[in-house]
Amino acid sequence: MKRKPVDKDMRIAQLEDEVKRLQAMIDTLTAVNLQLHASIESLNGTILELNQTIRELKEKINKNSRNSSRPPSSDGMDKPPRQRSLRTSSGKPQGGQKDHPGASLKIDTSKPDKVVDHVASGCELCPHREKCRAEADITDRHYVVDIEFRKTLVCHQTIRMRSCLLDHTELEGRFPQGAKAPVQYGNMLTAFAVTLNTVGAMSISRINAVLSDAFDLPVSTGIIPVMVHKCAEGLKDTVNSIRALVIGSLVVNFDEAGVRVNGHNKWIHTACTEKYTYLSYNQNRGWKGMTEAGVLNVFAGIAVHDCWKPYWKFEGVIHAVCNAHLLRELNGIKENNPSQTWAGKFQDLLLEMLKTVKRMREKGRDAISRYYHRKFDAKYDELMKLAHEENPYPDPPPEKKRGRKKKGKILALIERLEKYKASVCLFTKNFNVPFDNNQAERSFRHVRTKTKVSGCFRTEAGVCDYVTIMSYVGTAQKHGKNAFNAILCAVSGVPESIFSA
Numbered sequence: 393m394k395r396k397p398v399d400k401d402m403r404i405a406q407l408e409d410e411v412k413r414l415q416a417m418i419d420t421l422t423a424v425n426l427q428l429h430a431s432i433e434s435l436n437g438t439i440l441e442l443n444q445t446i447r448e449l450k451e452k453i454n455k456n457s458r459n460s461s462r463p464p465s466s467d468g469m470d471k472p473p474r475q476r477s478l479r480t481s482s483g484k485p486q487g488g489q490k491d492h493p494g495a496s497l498k499i500d501t502s503k504p505d506k507v508v509d510h511v512a513s514g515c516e517l518c519p520h521r522e523k524c525r526a527e528a529d530i531t532d533r534h535y536v537v538d539i540e541f542r543k544t545l546v547c548h549q550t551i552r553m554r555s556c557l558l559d560h561t562e563l564e565g566r567f568p569q570g571a572k573a574p575v576q577y578g579n580m581l582t583a584f585a586v587t588l589n590t591v592g593a594m595s596i597s598r599i600n601a602v603l604s605d606a607f608d609l610p611v612s613t614g615i616i617p618v619m620v621h622k623c624a625e626g627l628k629d630t631v632n633s634i635r636a637l638v639i640g641s642l643v644v645n646f647d648e649a650g651v652r653v654n655g656h657n658k659w660i661h662t663a664c665t666e667k668y669t670y671l672s673y674n675q676n677r678g679w680k681g682m683t684e685a686g687v688l689n690v691f692a693g694i695a696v697h698d699c700w701k702p703y704w705k706f707e708g709v710i711h712a713v714c715n716a717h718l719l720r721e722l723n724g725i726k727e728n729n730p731s732q733t734w735a736g737k738f739q740d741l742l743l744e745m746l747k748t749v750k751r752m753r754e755k756g757r758d759a760i761s762r763y764y765h766r767k768f769d770a771k772y773d774e775l776m777k778l779a780h781e782e783n784p785y786p787d788p789p790p791e792k793k794r795g796r797k798k799k800g801k802i803l804a805l806i807e808r809l810e811k812y813k814a815s816v817c818l819f820t821k822n823f824n825v826p827f828d829n830n831q832a833e834r835s836f837r838h839v840r841t842k843t844k845v846s847g848c849f850r851t852e853a854g855v856c857d858y859v860t861i862m863s864y865v866g867t868a869q870k871h872g873k874n875a876f877n878a879i880l881c882a883v884s885g886v887p888e889s890i891f892s893a
Contacts (some may be wrong), residue, residue: 583880624857647832652848663687669866671859714829
């Protein structure tokens with residue numbers, strides 16, 4: 393049976409329709425494929441961002457006072473494990489060794505207030521005790537240091553002479569400065585209450601309880617803040633003098649700490665040296681608070697700080713970076729990112745630089761030699777190159793996404809170390825510059841203790857009084873004066889005596 397011949401033109405038309413249909417299908421699939429590629433790229437970007445976020449969150453969870461700038465108070469009950477010492481056991485027993493000279497309380501025992509004789513028990517009721525006692529010898533002495541809790545009531549009286557033999561007039565005495573009211577508290581008691589409230593970080597109610605129980609004194613809770621305020625008012629000129637002395641110093645340590653005042657976050661700024669401590673209260677942190685503190689904006693020496701960005705806005709000073717902060721940050725990178733080999737090597741470099749500085753200082757030098765300068769400079773640049781190899785810059789963002797990709801904490805630290813290399817290494821070129829900023833952090837210890845005990849300051853006037861007194865006390869302690877005696881000088885009207893030898 394013969395097949396009918398197919399019309400050639402019709403067949404061509406059918407094939408052209410099929411080609412068009414397949415071409416449309418290809419175009420549709422191509423568009424879908426492009427959409428899928430775009431979705432995959434977007435999802436890959438999201439995955440990268442989420443992985444970065446996860447890493448940052450893990451680092452945040454693992455951060456503590458040993459591997460970051462967080463204070464030890466933030467560790468809570470989960471304290472980081474202590475690093476074991478690198479020293480090995482000497483094999484000797486614990487405690488004082490044989491022929492060790494020993495030590496005792498360093499107290500003057502030349503003038504005892506009371507002497508108590510101890511004789512044998514059989515001699516106590518003997519009728520010949522006094523005769524034997526006259527010929528007895530003292531075999532040994534032990535001293536017991538104790539205190540007495542007693543109040544002293546001093547009556548001040550003014551005397552009037554009815555007729556002076558010189559000019560036949562009446563003469564009457566005057567009460568001293570500290571006895572103007574009919575009944576009032578003395579300087580010793582005032583200084584003790586102020587010391588308990590500021591240096592002792594005790595609350596008003598606890599001070600009231602101590603004074604009432606130990607001395608049987610009816611001290612009201614309202615008078616103690618008045619005592620603190622009067623003491624602070626009398627110290628304003630002295631603290632201004634301390635501020636001027638800090639501004640005139642060659643090297644000054646700067647820092648700031650947050651405090652709660654009446655339910656709000658406020659700030660205490662410090663500027664201190666080996667001899668002086670100046671604390672100031674401000675509602676602001678950063679550049680504005682630093683400027684209103686009135687030190688950095690007029691200071692022209694070397695400022696040691698923790699490398700926070702607002703410090704670099706003050707261009708009239710030479711900046712030095714706290715290397716203890718860097719060591720902690722590098723420690724965090726080592727713990728959370730074991731693949732970052734440069735971090736441990738940079739730690740070793742900083743510690744080697746510190747060890748060299750100590751050795752040179754013991755030899756009486758004021759800077760490291762050119763050999764060590766070239767050695768450390770080359771090693772610094774080498775480690776920065778290694779750091780960039782292990783942390784390349786991220787690819788630029790796609791055109792549709794604005795901004796730049798996050799560099800992350802590690803790359804940001806690397807850039808900071810490169811940018812502020814001179815400030816990081818300044819302690820090797822000028823031995824007056826400390827390796828760390830611990831001087832400033834130590835000035836905040838009383839503040840941290842106070843806020844731990846009290847939780848917060850109730851009023852701005854209270855925190856201003858506190859920082860004024862603690863500036864004075866911190867300076868007094870650096871001049872070898874104890875806190876109580878310094879505050880006693882303040883309430884007695886002679887605060888400048890802390891600067892005397």
